[in-house]
Amino acid sequence: MKEFLEGSLAVAEIVKRCKPGVISAYPITPQTHIVEELANFVANGELGSQVVNVESEHSAASVVLGASATGVRAYTATSSQGLFYMQEVVFNIAGMRLPVVMTCANRAISAPINIWNDQQDSVSLRDSGWMQLFAEDLQETVDLHLMAFRLAEDKSMMVPVMVCMDGFSLTHGIETVDIPTQEQVDKFLPAYKPLYKLDVENPMTLGPLVDPEYYMEARYALQQTLNSALNLIPKVTGEFAKVTGRKYNGLVEGYHLDDAEKVIVAMGSVCGTAKEVIDEFRAKGKKIGLLKVVSYRPFPVQQIYEALKDVPKVAVLDRALSLGSYAPLASEIKAVFFGKKKQPKVISSFIVGLGGRDITKGSIREMLRLLTTKELNCEFIDLKPELVKEQYE
Amino acid sequence: MKEIRIHARAGQGAITTASLLGYAYFLKGAYPYAFPSFGAARMGAPMNAFMRVDSKPVRLRSQIYEPDYVLIMDATLMRGFNCFAGLKEAGIAIINAKEDIEIPKVNARQRAIALPANEIAMKAFGRPLGNTALLGAYVAATGEFDLDTLYKAIKHRFSGKAAEGNIEAAKQGYEFVKKLK
Numbered sequence: 327m328k329e330f331l332e333g334s335l336a337v338a339e340i341v342k343r344c345k346p347g348v349i350s351a352y353p354i355t356p357q358t359h360i361v362e363e364l365a366n367f368v369a370n371g372e373l374g375s376q377v378v379n380v381e382s383e384h385s386a387a388s389v390v391l392g393a394s395a396t397g398v399r400a401y402t403a404t405s406s407q408g409l410f411y412m413q414e415v416v417f418n419i420a421g422m423r424l425p426v427v428m429t430c431a432n433r434a435i436s437a438p439i440n441i442w443n444d445q446q447d448s449v450s451l452r453d454s455g456w457m458q459l460f461a462e463d464l465q466e467t468v469d470l471h472l473m474a475f476r477l478a479e480d481k482s483m484m485v486p487v488m489v490c491m492d493g494f495s496l497t498h499g500i501e502t503v504d505i506p507t508q509e510q511v512d513k514f515l516p517a518y519k520p521l522y523k524l525d526v527e528n529p530m531t532l533g534p535l536v537d538p539e540y541y542m543e544a545r546y547a548l549q550q551t552l553n554s555a556l557n558l559i560p561k562v563t564g565e566f567a568k569v570t571g572r573k574y575n576g577l578v579e580g581y582h583l584d585d586a587e588k589v590i591v592a593m594g595s596v597c598g599t600a601k602e603v604i605d606e607f608r609a610k611g612k613k614i615g616l617l618k619v620v621s622y623r624p625f626p627v628q629q630i631y632e633a634l635k636d637v638p639k640v641a642v643l644d645r646a647l648s649l650g651s652y653a654p655l656a657s658e659i660k661a662v663f664f665g666k667k668k669q670p671k672v673i674s675s676f677i678v679g680l681g682g683r684d685i686t687k688g689s690i691r692e693m694l695r696l697l698t699t700k701e702l703n704c705e706f707i708d709l710k711p712e713l714v715k716e717q718y719e
Numbered sequence: 720m721k722e723i724r725i726h727a728r729a730g731q732g733a734i735t736t737a738s739l740l741g742y743a744y745f746l747k748g749a750y751p752y753a754f755p756s757f758g759a760a761r762m763g764a765p766m767n768a769f770m771r772v773d774s775k776p777v778r779l780r781s782q783i784y785e786p787d788y789v790l791i792m793d794a795t796l797m798r799g800f801n802c803f804a805g806l807k808e809a810g811i812a813i814i815n816a817k818e819d820i821e822i823p824k825v826n827a828r829q830r831a832i833a834l835p836a837n838e839i840a841m842k843a844f845g846r847p848l849g850n851t852a853l854l855g856a857y858v859a860a861t862g863e864f865d866l867d868t869l870y871k872a873i874k875h876r877f878s879g880k881a882a883e884g885n886i887e888a889a890k891q892g893y894e895f896v897k898k899l900k
Contacts, residue, residue: 330745332738441760463776495780499754500738502745502776598778686781 328504333464333496336503337403337429338363340468342373343511344475346427347398350378350389356405356441358431358497364401383408387415394424395532397523399475402426405493406433409447413454419486420455420548422533425478425518426486427471428456432594432645433493434681442682443493445594449622449646449654455548457487457555458623459576460593464503467491469572470620472506472515476562479518483558485551490622492595494682506570514569552624559621577626579618580633582608586615588697589634589670591659592643593619596678596685600643603690614694619655627662634659635668641697642675644704653677653704674702683708721863722783723770726802727792730762735876736790736850737768740857742872743864744772752777765796786810788861790853794820794833803831813856815849832860832896839891844884851885855892866893 331339337360341349349368351361367373378389383404390400404412409430419426430448434440448458457477461467467489474487491497506514522530536544556577563576581601583589590600597618607614617633619626634640644653651657656675663669676693679685689707696705723740727733734755741751751772758764769783785805794817796802803812809828816822816833825831834856836849843852851873858866866889873885 330738330742330751441757463778492780494756495754498734499752499780500741501752502750595780599780602779684782686784687779689781 327507328502330500331464331503331505332359332500333467333491333498334359334431335363336464336468336505337471337491338367339505340471340511341401342367343506343508344401344427344472344515345373345399346375346401348378348390348393348400349375349402350380350386350393350400351402351404352380352383352386352408354408356408356431356433356493358403358405358429358493360403360429360431360497383411384415387412387419390426390428391415391419391422391424394419394426395422395524397518397520397525399479399518400424400426401428403429403431405431406435406441406447409451410435413451416451416454416456416486418533421544423484423548424486424532425475425484427474427478428486428488429471430488430490431493431497432490440681441493443495444645444680444682445490445492446646446680448488448490451488452623452654455485455552456623457485457552457621458490459487459621460490460619461496462595462597462618464496464499464501465572466574467496468503468505469566469570469574472511473562473566473574473576475515475518476565477555477558480558480562481521483551483555484521485548485555490594495595504570504572510569514566555624556621556626556628575620575629577621578629578633579620581616581618582613583615583617583633583637585613586637587613588639588641588694589615589617589637590641590643590690590693591617591619591630591634591655593622593655594645596643596645599685599687600690603687603694606687607694622655625658630659630662631666634663634670635666638671639697639699640670640673641693642673643678643693644675645677645679647677647680647704656704672697672699672701674705676702676705676707678707720771720773720777721787722785723772723788723790724783724786725768725770725790725792726796726800727766727768728762728796729757729760729764729766731792732848732850733766733768733792736792736854737770739851739854739869739872739876740770741772742875743854743868744770746868746871747864749774750776756782765800788857789813790857791815792850792853793817797823811860813853813860815853830860832856832899834892834895836888836892839895840884840888843888843891844881849888852888852892852895855889855894856896858889859893859896866890
């Protein structure tokens with residue numbers, strides 16, 4: 327049934343239907359109303375989860391790690407500094423092969439302090455061993471959450487999944503969304519049966535000290551597993567379509583790619599704005615397209631190669647930086663094509679919408695205007711030159 | 720596509736207003752997208768809420784710079800901000816009037832409507848929250864949907880006496896504007 331719902335509440339609705347046994351979070355800025363609403367569901371008896379209110383994000387992540395290790399479906403949500411405070415445990419959850427699902431409400435990182443939207447938080451944790459799936463709108467956000475539990479708990483995976491939704495534009499945005507019914511969710515997502523768990527009857531250890539004789543193999547296995555998720559994701563989206571009728575690729579999504587001369591590559595809600603601009607250009611006969619990266623981890627190298635190999639000019643839009651180097655998404659898009667016969671003539675890299683700087687249709691048009699035969703690296707869009715000039719004498 | 724910009728201070732219910740407005744459009748079968756933009760993120764600080772609505776899902780995520788309609792929930796904001804910036808050629812501004820605050824002149828085809836929304840709300844339900852009176856005025860001034868649809872949206876959000884009071888405020892806001900014509 328279609329409803330008009332705020333992003334955070336829509337996520338709470340779908341997580342409720344996924345029935346996690348344990349939910350833990352730290353209720354302070356930066357946080358969203360997701361966990362608050364889940365706590366309401368538990369308080370009024372709609373949801374039988376145990377909600378653990380802790381004293382920090384480090385503890386919130388530790389609680390879901392512990393819960394998951396005992397064989398329970400576990401969920402948490404955080405954002406920005408909160409995710410960074412979780413970082414040590416985030417790597418542990420992946421290393422211990424625990425299928426936790428987390429929502430990351432993408433927000434900027436301090437300093438300067440900024441509560442607004444960009445993607446520096448989750449992008450900085452790209453090496454943690456979690457799958458990272460980026461949503462464009464609320465429908466995709468909701469659907470990715472349901473698929474996230476399925477992916478994480480698949481017996482060939484047992485890895486955590488982070489669903490990334492842009493702060494404010496999606497977390498606080500209200501739009502029409504169709505939340506899958508409990509019946510549909512139950513059909514798609516079976517009850518969680520762990521492959522292994524901490525159990526006093528059958529004692530085992532998770533995450534022990536591993537000396538140099540064994541460590542590399544554990545990391546190799548995790549790398550192989552994440553790469554194999556590239557095969558699993560399309561299968562899961564296919565099954566999702568059978569239950570809900572909504573079709574997703576799950577790895578990348580192309581928009582007017584076939585004959586495109588210029589293509590924007592981006593992740594998250596900015597893809598909607600880009601599509602609007604593309605429609606305007608197409609109406610004037612300009613051949614512009616978009617490649618939306620949904621799965622940032624694992625990174626769909628082959629699908630990106632196929633989508634862009636015949637495109638003359640590519641503009642990669644990053645909403646995060648790797649300070650002192652190439653932009654994160656741009657460097658990986660370039661890596662896809664190194665040494666390949668077929669490749670774009672130009673791959674230019676643009677930094678857009680950091681710390682909530684509004685991304686308008688004008689920002690996208692400016693990026694496309696600057697996408698010429700001259701390759702650009704980390705070109706900042708919508709920068710205010712008068713502010714850049716200020717300095718201490 | 721129609722674009723609506725709401726000017727308010729944090730705590731004055733701008734998001735609730737955008738959400739009521741969005742829900743009314745949703746009931747009509749349209750696709751609304753409402754979202755806030757916080758300034759200093761604390762009570763009393765100037766902030767905006769936005770509502771974009773179309774007959775198909777809205778994909779554009781940017782703020783609204785050329786609104787069809789503007790709702791000004793706190794007239795004191797007009798002292799420090801140009802709340803009319805970018806208002807479309809035949810745009811309409813609906814203002815929660817306050818003594819001593821002048822309403823700026825608008826172009827010939829634009830309308831700026833000031834109504835005592837807080838007073839209406841005080842009489843209707845005893846609290847100076849003029850949001851629903853402003854929405855009643857919005858219905859009368861724009862004709863975007865009918866009063867019944869707004870009542871349904873109010874009932875979806877509020878219950879009991881709060882719903883009754885807000886419906887009364889919406890009705891009076893509507894009638895205030897109708898009498899102006």
